Amino acid sequence: MNKLSSFLEQKFMPTAVKIGNQRHLQAIRDGIVLTIPLIIIGSLFLIIAYFPIPGYDSFMKNVFGPNWQTSLLMPVGVTFDLLAVFVVVGVSYRLAEHYKLDALSVVVTSVAAFMLVTPYEISFTPEGTDQVYQVRGIPLDLTSSKGMFVAIIVAIITTEIYRYIVKKNIIIKMPAGVPPAVAKSFASLIPGFIVLLILWMLSLLLKATPFENMHNIVYVILGKPLSLLGGSYWGAIIAVIVAQLLWVTGIHGQGLVWGIMSPVWLALIDENRQAFVSGKEIPHIVNTQFMDIFYSIGGSGTTLGLAILLLFRSRSKQLKQLGRLAIGPGIFNINEPITFGLPIIMNPIMMIPFIFVPVVIVTVSYFAMDFGLVAKTAGIMVPWTTPAPIGGFLATGNHISGAILQIVNVLISMALYYPFFRLYDNQKLKEEQNKTE
Structure with missing residues (x-):
């Protein structure tokens, strides 16, 4: 027993402390916490929409009309279906805070970068036909939980590039009399431009590959294996231990x-x-x-x-x-x-x-x-x-x-x-x- 205690104290604990203090992991953890209240709010509406009482559905239809459930699920959509966007905001903000950057400017740039790498195209098949049409729009499955890994990666990449540019002092400096909000906007111009330029070029490069976009490549390389492990019995046991x-x-x-x-x-x-x-x-x-x-x-x-x-x-x-x-x-x-x-x-x-x-x-x-x-x-x-x-x-x-x-x-x-x-x-x-x- 003393040997186990000694091992935990001398070997396991220092490594765990280093991992726990790693800035990117801290930003991911704290950024994802931002989504929890919104998910809980959406879940409350989900509970109300599917309350298991006999005759509940008929009562609600009589009071609120046949489409009552569709209306009630709208808050569920704006919370669950935008999870990746909230994660971009949370992770980039926390990491920018750690670096003492202008967090709001970094967040805005990160959201724009995430939208840039997300395909602006939705497949649509009209009812009663087999013809598939491509219409302009952002797929909700990529702004929801499926896009969370890309959201984390984009938030970290954006913040790190932004930090590097600011550290090298490659920014537009305004005269002392300019209001702070205006000065910060101009200071974010060059870092924001470089971030979007890099991710735009990366997006075009991936489009020429079989993966087509960042979401597909991240899902195949990272998302799918982690989901299989994390969603398994042994994944849960390892996490618990x-x-x-x-x-x-x-x-x-x-x-x-x-x-x-x-x-x-x-x-x-x-x-x-x-x-x-x-x-x-x-x-x-x-x-x-x-x-x-x-x-x-x-x-x-x-x-x-x-x-x-x-x-x-x-x-x-x-x-x-x-x-x-x-x-x-x-x-x-x-x-x-x-x-x-x-x-x-x-x-x-x-x-x-x-x-x-x-x-x-x-x-x-x-x-x-x-x-x-x-x-x-x-x-x-x-x-x-x-x-x-x-x-x-x-x-x-x-x-x-x-x-x-x-x-x-x-x-x-x-x-x-x-x-x-x-x-x-x-x-x-x-x-x-x-x-x-």
Whole structure:
């Protein structure tokens, strides 16, 4: 056990800190966070549009007309269908902020660059014919989750080129009396021109290849392999183990791992949403909602079960008091009182279940959905602080099986944590008795 603790502290932790502090990864993580409120807003309208009450659809048609659902889904479209645009804005802004550039100018240039590399053409087949026409327009699937990888790449490329030009002082400087807003606009002229010129030339070059555009080449080389890995059972297990190992060294594991995997998992969420709205079979099990709702019950490590044990089964006064403090936040999936107060970090007893319990929970949840015992997540973005079993019910498209699975997961976690909790509780009780004597 000492060897494991020593390895984590001396080898694993320094590497993880360097990765977590890498500026591009930080910008991607913080930039994607920008999209979360919008996705949640869109998801609320999605829940209302498909509320599972008998006669609900007929009632809404009688009150609001036959096209009530189309109107209600409009906010869903302007949130989910523009995810890539929001990601361009978020990533470029955060990276420009890190470099202390004029973030607004960088964001505007990044959005223009993203539109430049996105094909302005849509295939259209009129109803009742086999003839395919090409019409002018931006394909919504490329501005939604499918375009997120290109959005991230374009945001980083734009900001780095912009920074280089500004660093070399190749900008137009206005006299001192010119208003700051006007001076910043002229200062962004040359960097913006060079960015768009480079990406325009790249776009023309790719058009002459079989890939035709940046979206296709990124999807084939990067998007598809990551989706296959990230959306698989083993991809989820690897993500969980790495996140838990980071946590026990004192690093926010979900913040780092989820930041890397979010582009993949958000894209899978959107594909589930499209299938759910179309009435088709939902394709993916693993995505952000699967990980947040079924693995993070009580927080990373499925620690709500541990919080319940601390509150109701502790004999140690210290752990009993910690249980009283931890149960409230734990219900809303916040477990810092446990991870730092128990503590779990570098605790040779509690770090063992903290790592393997989530692996068991993810395994049970995955195969429960794979075998059809539990409904898959329906692409509805439920806030990660939503208490169980409400979160499971909403995330699976208002399906009771999702709520039941969350309850089962809490019971499993309690059973698995119990031997280690009892060992640690006895240790603390003995310490308290020795102090009293």
